[in-house]
Amino acid sequence: MRYHMLKAGTEPGTYVMESPIVTEHDILTMAKQLSQKRLSKGRALESPQAVKEHLRTLLHDYEHEVFAVLLLDTKHKIIGFHELFRGTIDSASVYPREVVKTALEHNAAAMIITHNHPSGNPEPSQADIHLTTRLKEALALVDVRVLDHIIVGTDGCYSLVENGNM
Structure with missing residues (x-):
């Protein structure tokens, strides 16, 4: 794997390639790195989309x-993104x-919870909706608001808030 394939361009938000050949894997790796950067500490949430x-x-x-x-902090700026639990192909144990x-630990005032569905279908199960309710109740006891639960699939995401499930 190559490192330092990109360097910052002269204009904000632009990059210059150091290597003339870029593989699909390189592009996906760079997209992940950019997403991690966009969800890093101190950044404001741009939009739900x-x-x-x-x-x-x-x-x-x-x-x-x-x-x-x-x-998220009290102004909904990002404190951090943390993967907490890993499971199997169709479930993960989540401990409130x-x-x-x-x-x-991170002095969060709010959070967005998320998980993926390896099957590709982002539609929530009854267990997903029940978990969301349990987490909202547990976090409310310590004054942390759950703003949304986003389920990630191959072809898109499902927001429980946007779909009236929260």
Whole structure:
């Protein structure tokens, strides 16, 4: 794998290629790095659509379920993105205690919870909706708001808020 394929261009948001040959793998790696940068500490959330696109880039290609949180401060600026649990091809055990502990460790005021569906279909299961309710209740006890639960599939994302499931 090559490193330093890109360097910053003269205009903000532009990059210059150091290598004349770029593989598909290189492009996907760069997209993940850019999404991680866009979800890094101190950045403001651009829009719900942008958040979904970044989460999709980070989580869509796992062959197993991954549950993660996007921690936010009181002004909804990003504190950090953390993958908390990994599971199998169709489930992941999520422990509310550990989610609350992570929120408190980072002094989060709010969070967006997310996980992927390796099957590709982002539609939530009843277990997903139930988990969201449990997490909202547990986090509310320590004054942390759950702003959304975004499920990532191969072809897109499903927002529980946007679809009236939260």
